Amino acid sequence: MNNKTLVDSLITILGKDRVLTQNADLDRYSTDALTPFRSFGITHLFDQLADVVVIPQTVDHILEIVKIANESHTPIIPYGSGTGVMGAVMPLKSGIILDTRNLNSIININTQDRTATVESGLIIESLDIELEKYSFSAGHDPYSHPIATIGGAISTNGVGYKAGSYGSMGEQVVSIEAVLPSGKLITTKSVPKYSSGPNFNHLFIGTEGVFGIITKATIKIFPIPESRIFSTWAFNSFEDGFMACSKLHALGIRPTLMDLTQENDTTLLYLLHEGYVEGVYAQKTRTDSILPDFGGRNIGTTKTEEYWNKRHDSALNYKKQALAQTRTVKWNRSSNRLFDYLHICLPISKVLEYKQECETILASSNFKVVEYAIWSRPEMFSLMIEPKQSQSSASKEELSVIVEKILRLAQNFGGIMEYCHGPGTKLNHLVQEDMGSAHDTLKILKSSIDPNNIMNPSKLGL
Numbered sequence: 399m400n401n402k403t404l405v406d407s408l409i410t411i412l413g414k415d416r417v418l419t420q421n422a423d424l425d426r427y428s429t430d431a432l433t434p435f436r437s438f439g440i441t442h443l444f445d446q447l448a449d450v451v452v453i454p455q456t457v458d459h460i461l462e463i464v465k466i467a468n469e470s471h472t473p474i475i476p477y478g479s480g481t482g483v484m485g486a487v488m489p490l491k492s493g494i495i496l497d498t499r500n501l502n503s504i505i506n507i508n509t510q511d512r513t514a515t516v517e518s519g520l521i522i523e524s525l526d527i528e529l530e531k532y533s534f535s536a537g538h539d540p541y542s543h544p545i546a547t548i549g550g551a552i553s554t555n556g557v558g559y560k561a562g563s564y565g566s567m568g569e570q571v572v573s574i575e576a577v578l579p580s581g582k583l584i585t586t587k588s589v590p591k592y593s594s595g596p597n598f599n600h601l602f603i604g605t606e607g608v609f610g611i612i613t614k615a616t617i618k619i620f621p622i623p624e625s626r627i628f629s630t631w632a633f634n635s636f637e638d639g640f641m642a643c644s645k646l647h648a649l650g651i652r653p654t655l656m657d658l659t660q661e662n663d664t665t666l667l668y669l670l671h672e673g674y675v676e677g678v679y680a681q682k683t684r685t686d687s688i689l690p691d692f693g694g695r696n697i698g699t700t701k702t703e704e705y706w707n708k709r710h711d712s713a714l715n716y717k718k719q720a721l722a723q724t725r726t727v728k729w730n731r732s733s734n735r736l737f738d739y740l741h742i743c744l745p746i747s748k749v750l751e752y753k754q755e756c757e758t759i760l761a762s763s764n765f766k767v768v769e770y771a772i773w774s775r776p777e778m779f780s781l782m783i784e785p786k787q788s789q790s791s792a793s794k795e796e797l798s799v800i801v802e803k804i805l806r807l808a809q810n811f812g813g814i815m816e817y818c819h820g821p822g823t824k825l826n827h828l829v830q831e832d833m834g835s836a837h838d839t840l841k842i843l844k845s846s847i848d849p850n851n852i853m854n855p856s857k858l859g860l
């Protein structure tokens with residue numbers, strides 16, 4: 399099907415206003431928050447634009463669009479808010495970008511089942527605003543809470559500030575409705591446990607839209623806790639703080655927020671315990687007795703409260719300066735800043751040895767780690783890398799080599815290269831190694847569910 403015929407048939411389904419073909423529109427939809435400054439060997443892929451953007455209003459629209467895409471073998475890329483930081487929405491083979499923003503209804507809030515059923519284009523913050531009326535909240539609370547959609551968060555299996563007790567976005571999914579590439583609608587049951595066959599929710603959790611378009615999801619919701627206690631602890635080293643966090647976890651203590659951060663020589667642990675009164679009291683009392691054994695000093699509540707209150711600021715700035723803007727606007731915002739942040743998941747027993755090896759890799763380079771962190775659980779380890787001196791002495795090529803070494807090191811340590819944002823386009827070339835032999839099975843699944851390879855082709859190393 400040529401482009402004109404494709405566009406004409408999409409207009410027949412959606413009307414003219416919901417089919418965008420202007421260059422400026424194709425430009426702003428063909429990237430997310432990944433910039434060329436953090437993208438290393440894939441800069442040329444930013445040249446690829448979608449052929450057309452569609453903004454369906456209903457699931458029936460999506461069924462019809464997918465049917466056309468499948469018959470004409472046209473790639474189709476689901477698009478939430480485009481806030482992903484790895485280039486997962488980049489149309490590597492052109493095609494149709496499908497903006498889900500108008501599928502944004504809250505279909506049902508069930509406080510007895512403790513679930514909300516929503517359309518996939520709903521912004522997470524909008525759900526929370528509604529849930530507040532019922533004294534409930536969503537468990538997923540990323541920095542990007544005011545701008546990211548439920549469908550995008552499920553497809554990247556994102557992690558947020560409350561993941562310590564509520565888990566990642568994927569862990570909160572109860573059921574999913576999705577349009578498969580064949581044009582069939584699949585719906586899973588809203589129950590928390592399966593033993594008669596696999597749980598098909600996982601076909602869509604953390605899979606970047608390669609198996610279909612999520613149209614609805616039922617996700618867990620949580621009563622506003624009776625009690626909340628913030629605290630901040632200072633440690634003599636990241637290593638001491640890490641051992642303290644591991645001890646809390648081993649005992650079964652799950653602070654809602656557990657963020658251990660080392661910046662320069664300062665290591666702080668930000669904690670939030672919440673839940674029913676007696677439970678919070680018990681967890682907090684035991685925490686207070688454990689942390690000093692590792693040199694922890696309680697320095698009050700203020701720093702964690704401030705940190706908590708500012709947690710969505712970066713997304714609010716992003717909304718103001720870059721969301722839905724052209725690439726030039728998005729890219730100027732990062733003003734050539736040379737840096738990268740990595741989110742690695744490792745067995746607990748490997749984290750400190752891994753950190754040491756990262757130091758060794760960086761020692762002879764022009765780069766240093768400016769922040770190490772543990773987020774939510776001891777296995778989830780992050781680092782932010784910047785030039786040691788002035789930016790001019792360090793190059794993007796060198797940073798690229800270092801990042802790749804650090805990610806491959808995680809794989810060699812039995813870990814994975816990214817626990818939070820998905821591989822997207824940026825880390826696509828490393829997915830096969832990350833998944834090991836399971837990647838062959840993923841390929842078989844992909845070719846049987848999507849024989850014409852229309853759903854977000856070339857992502858997840860497929």
Ligand SMILES: Cc1cc2nc3c(=O)[nH]c(=O)nc-3n(C[C@H](O)[C@H](O)[C@H](O)COP(=O)(O)OP(=O)(O)OC[C@H]3O[C@@H](n4cnc5c(N)ncnc54)[C@H](O)[C@@H]3O)c2cc1C
Nearest residue numbers: 478479480481482540541542547549550551556557607612
């Ligand atoms: C300032 C800022 C802060 C951030 N903070 C965090 C954070 O704390 N934690 C975190 O995890 N991430 C964070 N992110 C990254 C980003 O917000 C998340 O990855 C988010 O989940 C993406 O949501 P989105 O709606 O923008 O999805 P998009 O970027 O539009 O899409 C992401 C992926 O999901 C697929 N997709 C989208 N909708 C659907 C659907 N309905 N069906 C199937 N596939 C779909 C897309 O094809 C793509 O592969 C941050 C980003 C920014 C800019």
